[in-house]
Amino acid sequence: MKKIIRYIGVMAALCAALIVLTSCGAKPLSEQNVLTNSEKSNTITWGVKADTKLFGLMDIKDNRIKGFEVDIAKALTKQVLGSKGQAKFVQVTSQTRIPLLANGNIDGIIATMTITPEREKQVDFTNSYFDAGQALLVKKGSPIHNVKDLNQKGKTVLGVVGSNSVENIGKYAPKARLLQLSDYAQALTALKSGQGDALTTDNGILYGMAAENPGYVVVGGTFTEEPYGIAVNQGQTEFRQSLNTALAKIEKSGEYNRILKKWFGNVPGFNYEEAKR
Template identity: 55%
Template sequence: MNKWKKIVGVGIASILLTVGALGCSTASKETSSSGDNKAETTGGTLKAIKDRGKLIAGVKYDTNLFGLKDPADNQVKGFDVDIAKAIAKDILGDENKIDLKEVTSKTRIPMLKNGDIDIIVATMTITEERKKEVDFSNVYFKAGQSLLVKKDSPITGIQDLDGKTVIVVKGSTSATNIKKKAPKAKVTEYENYAEAFTALKAGKGDALSTDNAILLGMQKQDPNFKLVGGLFTDEPYGIAVRKGDKEMLDEVNKVIKNLQDSGEYDKIYEKWFGEKPQK
């Protein structure tokens, strides 16, 4: 009897081991196939870009002058878009070998970390907090935070915000800066710049605060608004890559330097902002 129990026990154990091995194999295949649509592969971002023949760049769709979807032709256009295209051209030899994916200030880092995009080129200020999650390129645009108000507004600067409602975008550095500079102001956050500007136009806030270059784009869309207060922060923009991705970071920095050295950067800047960048 004990002999038969032993034989049956060995047989069951053998079956369980076989099923377990098959399960592991299936799980491994499922994990592999689920990552096929991601931007990141085990070979690194640069290799993934070359293998697929396309750069996947996260850009804004609602930020005039930097990344704005034109309803006339459904194309996304702006300074950041042109910089991203220059990176695609350097890697793949053709600026059109690019897939522009919409990001917001709130979604851009998660999308990069999840492998949905290869890089972030989206008016992203370099901060110590963000450096914990991504690696930044050298500065490719210098901006500073300012205020956008209606033309007849009595607000002239940060000192006039006590008791006022200031509109900002979620995930940006603007809210933190306003709370530091004007602690008696009320801060209201919106999902993106389009919603924020619509709220300002609807009178849901007294001022909208973000980087001056972004506000300039809004002002060009609607001349009933004006920029006030000068610059009360320093907002250096960087292009973000996944943490520890030195090969991709070196590639991006190389492109930025080449654009600046060749004078092409100045041409792109002047195309969008109507003047050459201050040196």
């Protein structure tokens, strides 16, 4: 019995020492070389939206996230890791995407994330993979025709927490009241229930909402330029460069345009010819 107790004690001490050594010697996931780790695991883990039609939306029939950004991520993964490379997807929101990246839970963010100077202080971006512009979604027949109309007394515009579209409204419609929701699904529900006069975000996202909700339309054209980039942790230069190379390859091969046409080719109001590369 004493031998068993002594054995257990020794093993416990070894385990404790191993934990200490591991915690002292190993770098946090966010500081490790993402490209090297991805090549070893043959997997890239992507943060994607799951509430944004056309870009990334959960299909309740098979519980898979589907959309333009998901397909682009799959194509880039094959370019970086080879034909057997696997793309893994983690659901993110505008609020959670940067923290999840910083913690090492995901390798890259491809989630309608506009390249901005403020965000570049926190992450590094690839080249743009989609050029959007901020617009407005309103109910058909609404007196709101453009962003300036939101300056009328008592007008409320709906936005999403963590999105730079919220900041832009302060510049273009400073007199408007702003109501922020946690995600696009809640924002659209608020618009339908009359809690706001317009919902604002990037036009590509709004076209997806309009396509699914015929009683609502995108109005006024775009009043900002919103280039989407893939975000990676700062210092992951090799990984970012490999993604830029992969993006250039799928654009040159025509794969990018095939994916774009699949998701946006028949969307009313979306200019596919202008957006293709």
